[in-house]
Amino acid sequence: MAETFSKLAAGLSQNDPRLSGDGWAEFKLGDSPLLLAYVRSPYDQVKAYFPGVECNYFKGCGVSNLTASYGFSRTIIDQKDWLSLDQKVHELITYIFIDL
Helix, strand or coil: CHHHHHHHHHCCCCCCCCECCCCEEEEEEEECCEEEEEEECCCCCCCCCCCCEEEECCCEEEEECCCCEEEEECCCCCHHHHHHHHHHHHHHHHHHCCCC
């Protein structure tokens, strides 16, 4: 999935109309079941630690890279808060895995 995220992000321009006000672009990857991918622009000043977010029809979201993965619910954590969550998880992982 990381390769998919990087390809999607690479296709975004600096002022791409697909970018929402909170900096995430949504891409539909599948219909049955519904699968959505969210990435940030490579031009974004604030860099996300994880390459993107994958969400399904049931509003469950997952994030992963080679180090770790975690999941959350879109009904509990709003999209505007995803970058903050990403940064907090990165801080926690850096604390736990000292060599990162």
